[in-house]
Amino acid sequence: MKDYYAILGVKPSATLRELKSAYRTLALQYHPDKNPLNSVAASRFQLITEAYQTLTTPQLKEAYLQKRWLHQAMGTPAESTKITPAQLLNAVLKANQALAAADAYRVDKKGLFRELGALIDDEKIMLLNDADQQDINYEVVRWIIDSMHLITYADRQVLLAQLKKIHAGSKAEILIQQKEKEVRAAILWARFQPVLMVLIIILLCVVIAYSM
Incomplete structure (x- = not known):
């Protein structure tokens, strides 16, 4: 049986005002409009x-309180609302599939960064590391x-730093290191590209001047 009080993070003695306050806070955090690529957040919003x-x-x-009292009297534990590593991996895969159809020129890059970051925040990483299912952990790293x-x-550097916290074995470490090298090289190229273009233009001007 689901523990609705625990889901909302309130005590069973919570007033209507406290219930409304808790709901508004959680709904704002997990609303699908704020988490368009996050199926875990969508499921959480429905539960809230x-x-x-x-x-x-x-x-x-x-009716709920009657059932809740009966379950407690019988010593039946409340249904867990905590997500599993497999569910988290499924959310990562769904996000990846959604991105396959995204328009690279219109996508909200910062919004996308927040969505991917939410999938591997410290709470999710703790979940993965506690379960210690390295096959799943590696797939999470790979698909992120x-x-x-x-x-x-x-922003890629920020996500890679988060991925390094996941216990996913040596294959994942190598994958992250390779991506970090690619990102550093791209940043270096972006930094020096304008200078290089100026030098090329100057060189062309010199060649043209001497050829006249």
């Missing part, structure tokens, strides 16, 4: 809405790296 509607509708709340091609190089 379900909990709020149940606890603020008198008939639904009464594959999904970061549309964001800025600086």
